[in-house]
Amino acid sequence: MPARAEASFAAAVLGRVAEQVTCRYAGASRFARGFVRGKLRGDPATATILRLAAAAPFGSVVDLGCGRGQLGLALLLTGLADQLTGLDRDATKISEAAAAAVGLPACFAVADLTTAPVPDCDTLLIIDVLLQMPEAAQRALLGRMVAAARRRILIRAFDPDCGWRAQVGFAMERLGRRVRRDGVEIRPLPLPLLQSHLTAAGFAVRVVPCWAGTPLPNVLLIAERPPA
Template sequence: MADEAYEGRKARVNTAEVRTASWKETFRAAWKRLRGGELTPARAAASVAVGLAIGVTPLYGAHFFLVVGVCMPLRLDVPVAYLAANISLPFIAPFLTFAEIEIGARVLDGAFLPLTSREAMLAHGTKRFLKEIAVGTLFFAPAMAALGGALTYAIASARRQRSAFDEVVDRVAERYARGRRFTRGYVTSKMTHDPVVRAVLDQANAGGFGDVADVGCGRGQLGIALLESKAASSVAGVDWDSAKIAEATKASEGLSATFAVGDLREAPREPCDTALLIDVLHYFTEDEQDAILARVAGLARSRIVIRDLDPDRGWRSQVTRLQESITTGLRINRGARLCIRPIAAAMRVLEAHGFHTEVTPCWQGTPFANVLLVATKAPSPRSR
């Protein structure tokens, strides 16, 4: 008898668990159906537009049913649309109604109503007010929908772009978590706060970098970010700091990347599509800089991207000189010397090798005088 009672209780528990699981699954399916799919910027904008168009109508009490009736067939996001429809909260609704009355009066009579007293409102008549509300709503609802939809699309698109960048930063930082804690913190901070990372990724995402030679790659985080964002097909990095190269090699496991210790005056050695020279040139003499640029120009098939200090940017240049002197003196940056010359010198060398050059500021949010020089080569007649 005890066994039968135990089996009976077990069966009841199993039945309850099945019912609970079935209810949860039904709820998840219903919620998924109400959401309609991934909330892309376009779907978010359309959902908000529908919600606002319905919310400003004077059909109070029916807004939810109207939102569901419109959004479900169109596979828009019902919760988002209904949230937008709540623009007609009790303390806002009178202002919406007043706006619709005035718009309706302007359309019907060519002038706004002078509602200055209770007597004037009573004299106007209820039927006339209802007609003006109806006509005003026909104009007001589409206008609110268009405005709200456009703002939502702009905000959602900006957030989506930031989110994509943040995901790349997270993936890169996670790769460096296998090493020293300091390195992960440094890489995360560098990628988040150094404007060159976004600038280079924007350049790469716009045109694709192909095979990349990263001359003076340091810990390799920029090249790894290019691979993680699918903006480069391979990366070959070289730096004279063996400790940093070891960290880059460990972090790039599983990616199409190689990092090697080498003399930057002799790199790269193989042709590439894109060459990166980020914060490198000012550690060499003028003759060495020209030789490096000439070598890179002879091997880069498409573009060369340089970030360096411009000495002609006023107080920013003085701040950057001081910072470079301190980091070099403390051996944080292992440059042999500082040789800072106008960015126009690098432009002349690259233009002499058939590149078109463009310089833009690359110091956003910092006190430094860094600029980004992007040199592009026109495709040869055979490659067109």
């Protein structure tokens, strides 16, 4: 299939999945529904992760920092995951996720990822969350992640050494802190350090760009255990 046709096909598939998932948030606010639809249609991580799952279904999934849970629900509704557990510190988002997941094999819970146990799973997702934690907490969580994931770990990370993209990313984060006034400062670990934690635990790791359509230095670390 030509590249342009493949891109159009992928966009159409994402559009259908986004609408199917968004319909489950009928009881949430207009903002929440718009956020869910926008993340599923426009975030490069969604398309990349769905393609990976289509090639090798994810089985039982744990989504750390799941927010409103839309990515995990997309995996369930497309038959690319069997079971979902979502953890996040935001109780309002967890409530919205739980309401959207009624009737599906999913559970959501409020949790502080700096200390919370990580449930055993086949596939572990952590998207744009690790870098928001203190460095020591990131290292500790990585240890719990590699112990819990039987097959694979997917981390969407910020590459602090990615040239002009990293400069733009840090500048946008500084601006975001001024607007939010929440004091949250990102502390992205260098990719070689992230990789070393995963390879030391027996995972084979590859890194793919995950910034399509944005100036950000986002990458996806795909860590998989070799077949037994």
